[in-house]
Amino acid sequence: MNKTLFTQEQIDALRANPYTSYVSSKSIRFTQKFRSDFWDHYSQGESPSEIFRLLGYDPLVLGNSRIGNFTHKLSKEQDRLLRMTPAEENESLRHRVEALEFQVDVLKKALEMANSQKRRKS
Numbered sequence: 814m815n816k817t818l819f820t821q822e823q824i825d826a827l828r829a830n831p832y833t834s835y836v837s838s839k840s841i842r843f844t845q846k847f848r849s850d851f852w853d854h855y856s857q858g859e860s861p862s863e864i865f866r867l868l869g870y871d872p873l874v875l876g877n878s879r880i881g882n883f884t885h886k887l888s889k890e891q892d893r894l895l896r897m898t899p900a901e902e903n904e905s906l907r908h909r910v911e912a913l914e915f916q917v918d919v920l921k922k923a924l925e926m927a928n929s930q931k932r933r934k935s
Contacts, residue, residue: 816878823874830869841879848887855884 818838819827827836832847843851847868854864861884862872872880897905 817876819874827870827874832868832870841875843883851883852887852891855887
């Protein structure tokens with residue numbers, strides 16, 4: 814079964830949502846804040862489609878397959894997190910901090926390059 818591709822108009826609308834971290838014609842990734850907010854609502858018994866709608870996404874654009882897959886993966890992730898020992902949780906958080914520090918460094922370098930190019934043009 815093939816996934817439906819997003820049109821450019823849909824990509825633009827999805828990108829405008831602050832909960833979107835990445836979107837292309839084939840896929841979408843959500844921010845950690847979205848995942849957390851989604852799980853809070855889901856744990857209270859709300860339906861996945863309704864949660865997506867509540868958080869600013871059109872379930873018809875995303876499709877049942879994407880919504881179902883997202884919900885399944887997030888459920889598995891939450892189960893895994895609940896079974897973690899404190900040492901495993903510390904290790905997981907350490908890796909996450911390292912990844913975030915790397916992203917900050919990349920963004921700083923990109924900003925420095927952009928600023929130096931602006932100065933050269935002035």
